[in-house]
Amino acid sequence: MIRTTQYGKVTRFDLSRDIYGIRRYWTTAYLVDNWMIDTGCAHTARELLRLLADQKIDGIINTHSHEDHIGANFHLQQRNPDLQIYAHPASIKILESPEEYQPLHPYRHIFWGQVGSSFAKPFEAGSLIATENYRFRVIYTPGHTSDHVCLYEPDEKWLFTGDLYVGGKDRALRAGCDIWQVIESLEKVADLPAVRMFPSSARVRENPAKHLREKADYLVLTGQEVLDMHQEGANVQQIARSLFGGPMLIELITLGHFTRRRLVLSYLNQNYD
Numbered sequence: 212m213i214r215t216t217q218y219g220k221v222t223r224f225d226l227s228r229d230i231y232g233i234r235r236y237w238t239t240a241y242l243v244d245n246w247m248i249d250t251g252c253a254h255t256a257r258e259l260l261r262l263l264a265d266q267k268i269d270g271i272i273n274t275h276s277h278e279d280h281i282g283a284n285f286h287l288q289q290r291n292p293d294l295q296i297y298a299h300p301a302s303i304k305i306l307e308s309p310e311e312y313q314p315l316h317p318y319r320h321i322f323w324g325q326v327g328s329s330f331a332k333p334f335e336a337g338s339l340i341a342t343e344n345y346r347f348r349v350i351y352t353p354g355h356t357s358d359h360v361c362l363y364e365p366d367e368k369w370l371f372t373g374d375l376y377v378g379g380k381d382r383a384l385r386a387g388c389d390i391w392q393v394i395e396s397l398e399k400v401a402d403l404p405a406v407r408m409f410p411s412s413a414r415v416r417e418n419p420a421k422h423l424r425e426k427a428d429y430l431v432l433t434g435q436e437v438l439d440m441h442q443e444g445a446n447v448q449q450i451a452r453s454l455f456g457g458p459m460l461i462e463l464i465t466l467g468h469f470t471r472r473r474l475v476l477s478y479l480n481q482n483y484d
């Protein structure tokens with residue numbers, strides 16, 4: 212299922228697989244000036260293509276290589292083999308061979324699906340991608356993944372944050388995320404004079420700096436609490452329970468890939484895989 216919302220010149224698509232009327236784990240893609248910023252997941256790719264049937268697409272910019280952000284790359288590039296796709300240098304081989312470099316856990320197959328190959332050009336930090344009317348500055352923002360970027364349009368003061376900011380106060384973390392890098396990246400983009408933030412999954416917000424700083428501050432404070440408890444001899448499970456409460460549904464659904472425990476471990480620099 213795809214919901215479309217217009218924010219001035221920016222079109223937002225919220226995308227989710229419909230499983231017997233249940234829709235969970237929405238992802239987001241944007242269309243601006245005939246360019247897509249991310250393309251949703253494989254399960255919604257055909258619906259997205261139907262929506263874009265009469266829409267000229269000049270290019271795609273991927274914020275990172277997770278399967279719920281690159282899902283229609285393959286289909287759009289198949290429709291137009293000359294379509295330009297830009298992504299972080301570390302994303303390129305994942306986009307080309309997603310099955311090899313990004314094998315999916317069962318829950319990822321169910322909610323988002325296996326994506327097909329697409330071919331992208333790498334961009335450097337600080338480079339500008341020019342569309343017909345805008346230019347998007349690439350800001351490297353590792354943490355959620357090592358190949359994550361945000362995009363900033365300096366004239367409109369738009370900030371596209373991908374999965375760096377998906378709202379509020381995290382109580383769990385996905386395996387492989389680096390929480391200290393997330394904090395650093397949040398602080399980096401909070402310094403931009405952006406007026407509107409277009410995140411993934413979370414709602415569009417005005418005054419991005421306020422929200423980004425609030426989140427960074429919360430994560431720093433939480434990190435301090437984790438380190439204090441750890442120093443006092445509490446184990447990972449005790450810290451997770453004390454700071455983030457009881458078991459969460461997402462821990463069960465992801466079979467331990469996205470958990471409170473992994474958030475604690477990342478603060479302790481021990482969250483690998």
Ligand SMILES: [Zn+2]
Nearest residue numbers: 275277355374
């Ligand atoms: Zn992601």
